[in-house]
Amino acid sequence: MGLALVCGSGEILWKDLLPGAELDAPSRALFWQLRFPRVLTAAAVGGALAVVGAVLQTMLRNPLADPFLIGVSSASATGTVLALAAGISQGRFALSAMAALGTLIFLDSVAYRQHRFSDHHLLVAGVALTYLFSALTGLVIALSDPQTTRGLMFWLMGGFSDHEPWGTWLSMATLLVCTALLMRRGRELDILAAGDETAHVLGVRPHQLRRTLFLLCSLMVGIAVATAGGIGFVGVLVPHIARLYCGINHQALLLLSAVGGATLTVAADTLARTAMAPQEIPVGLITALLGAPFFLLQLQRGRAL
Amino acid sequence: MGFELRELMVESGGRRRLGPLNFELAGRELVGVVGPNGSGKTTLLRVLYGYLTPTSGQVTLDHDPLATMAPKEFSIRVGACPQEAEPSLDFSVEQALALATGGDLTRARMCAEKIDFLGLENLWGRRLSQLSGGEKQRVRLARAFFPDPDWLILDEPANHLDLATGWALMECLRSHPGSSGGGVVVALHDLAFAVRFCHRLLVLRGGELVAWDEPAKALSEEVLDHVFGLRGRVTSQGELSRLEIEGVSDR
Numbered sequence: 001m002g003l004a005l006v007c008g009s010g011e012i013l014w015k016d017l018l019p020g021a022e023l024d025a026p027s028r029a030l031f032w033q034l035r036f037p038r039v040l041t042a043a044a045v046g047g048a049l050a051v052v053g054a055v056l057q058t059m060l061r062n063p064l065a066d067p068f069l070i071g072v073s074s075a076s077a078t079g080t081v082l083a084l085a086a087g088i089s090q091g092r093f094a095l096s097a098m099a100a101l102g103t104l105i106f107l108d109s110v111a112y113r114q115h116r117f118s119d120h121h122l123l124v125a126g127v128a129l130t131y132l133f134s135a136l137t138g139l140v141i142a143l144s145d146p147q148t149t150r151g152l153m154f155w156l157m158g159g160f161s162d163h164e165p166w167g168t169w170l171s172m173a174t175l176l177v178c179t180a181l182l183m184r185r186g187r188e189l190d191i192l193a194a195g196d197e198t199a200h201v202l203g204v205r206p207h208q209l210r211r212t213l214f215l216l217c218s219l220m221v222g223i224a225v226a227t228a229g230g231i232g233f234v235g236v237l238v239p240h241i242a243r244l245y246c247g248i249n250h251q252a253l254l255l256l257s258a259v260g261g262a263t264l265t266v267a268a269d270t271l272a273r274t275a276m277a278p279q280e281i282p283v284g285l286i287t288a289l290l291g292a293p294f295f296l297l298q299l300q301r302g303r304a305l
Numbered sequence: 306m307g308f309e310l311r312e313l314m315v316e317s318g319g320r321r322r323l324g325p326l327n328f329e330l331a332g333r334e335l336v337g338v339v340g341p342n343g344s345g346k347t348t349l350l351r352v353l354y355g356y357l358t359p360t361s362g363q364v365t366l367d368h369d370p371l372a373t374m375a376p377k378e379f380s381i382r383v384g385a386c387p388q389e390a391e392p393s394l395d396f397s398v399e400q401a402l403a404l405a406t407g408g409d410l411t412r413a414r415m416c417a418e419k420i421d422f423l424g425l426e427n428l429w430g431r432r433l434s435q436l437s438g439g440e441k442q443r444v445r446l447a448r449a450f451f452p453d454p455d456w457l458i459l460d461e462p463a464n465h466l467d468l469a470t471g472w473a474l475m476e477c478l479r480s481h482p483g484s485s486g487g488g489v490v491v492a493l494h495d496l497a498f499a500v501r502f503c504h505r506l507l508v509l510r511g512g513e514l515v516a517w518d519e520p521a522k523a524l525s526e527e528v529l530d531h532v533f534g535l536r537g538r539v540t541s542q543g544e545l546s547r548l549e550i551e552g553v554s555d556r
Binding site: 191200201203204 | 355
């Protein structure tokens with residue numbers, strides 16, 4: 001994180017940031033108004049995506065589940081693009097979170113048949129939804145005027161170059177509050193991982209617990225996508241690695257995922273703005289370039305999808 | 306007292322799976338639920354441990370309707386062992402047991418070692434994915450015993466267990482059915498086991514109650530023939546009953 005704050009297209013050195021050091025006015029403005037909020041936003045978005053990935057993996061008992069895999073992020077993207085194309089950019093957070101929530105509630109109704117949970121149904125429906133929402137997003141972009149189109153396309157690829165102060169605070173607050181609430185349900189998540197019927201006899205009501213998890217997850221995904229667009233694979237990669245260290249202990253897993261997701265995304269964003277400076281690469285491309293090969297390698301090793 | 310079922314009915318997919326059932330389980334005995342495949346044994350047990358909500362009718366435990374009981378309180382009064390496939394997320398044996406002790410690994414070990422016939426101390430440090438079917442079953446059974454519940458509801462508890470462990474388990478259930486006013490309900494496909502160990506049998510066919518009595522009376526030659534398609538009889542010597550099967554019915 002420290003490194004991320006120092007690197008960038010304007011020269012700000014370590015010693016300038018130490019307490020007592022004097023920073024000239026343009027540098028100070030650059031730091032506090034651009035770089036600091038950007039790093040904070042990247043951390044908030046990355047942390048949120050990783051935490052949601054961890055929760056979804058447990059809920060679906062599928063070690064490679066992720067908000068992008070089951071169509072939730074795509075729904076958020078459609079919500080955001082609609083808001084942006086209609087010129088109500090402030091409303092995109094609400095629209096995006098609502099789209100995510102709607103998708104999760106729909107998936108919940110698909111997955112539960114006669115009170116039995118079927119993750120197979122949920123995954124198939126999720127893939128179909130991903131296609132549907134990608135098409136809708138494409139349609140909105142195609143129908144908007146050329147000027148807007150370019151902005152939307154860049155947003156879709158994922159990045160932090162464009163941020164508003166309150167978007168930063170909103171995403172950070174969402175990450176902290178939702179992660180804390182999820183960690184309080186950590187014990188119940190441990191039990192849910194053992195199967196619905198087992199969870200039931202151990203005193204956890206799987207259907208009710210899922211409702212709560214869906215609500216918190218959609219809030220986190222919705223705001224993360226509305227802030228930074230499509231940043232894929234953080235949600236698979238980070239919890240997957242975190243699991244190696246904390247097994248099924250969800251309190252530790254969620255915390256580690258939040259920290260890991262934040263770190264990975266900040267690192268990717270730093271790479272995005274410094275690798276070909278002053279040209280910027282969308283962060284989503286970098287995470288996909290890192291994440292997809294990892295994902296494929298796991299599949300090749302015969303992990304269950 | 307105990308479990309009371311009134312006009313209980315379970316339907317799914319437009320088909321009746323169970324009922325109408327009316328009976329009481331008073332406790333202090335080992336009750337076996339028997340019937341051919343698809344007769345509703347698992348469905349009935351799921352209703353008793355609250356996983357399945359009946360389509361109509363009422364189930365009460367000590368006069369409290371199951372539907373209104375708090376999950377935590379219920380899981381302390383009723384311990385259950387469902388037949389469920391293992392999850393793909395991997396647990397260690399201790400972690401899997403600690404799910405029933407609020408995450409306390411030390412207490413999980415202590416409780417597990419008290420159930421000596423399950424031999425869980427040989428499994429410490431291993432992961433569920435490395436265990437055989439019988440060893441996994443031991444872990445799942447142990448969890449049902451943990452909070453020392455009044456009632457135990459076990460779906461095919463002897464499944465995958467070797468014969469000696471299965472016998473030890475059934476002997477334990479027969480000699481201490483329900484420590485504090487509860488009882489034990491087991492679904493069994495093995496009639497010889499059911500006759501040998503259970504105090505009373507609940508015979509199901511197509512979701513309906515055919516017989517509800519001591520093994521020798523519940524499994525009359527007629528019931529064996531009509532429900533199970535077997536020629537044979539139950540003989541009793543003192544307290545012990547035994548099933549003798551001659552062959553499959555002619556029809």
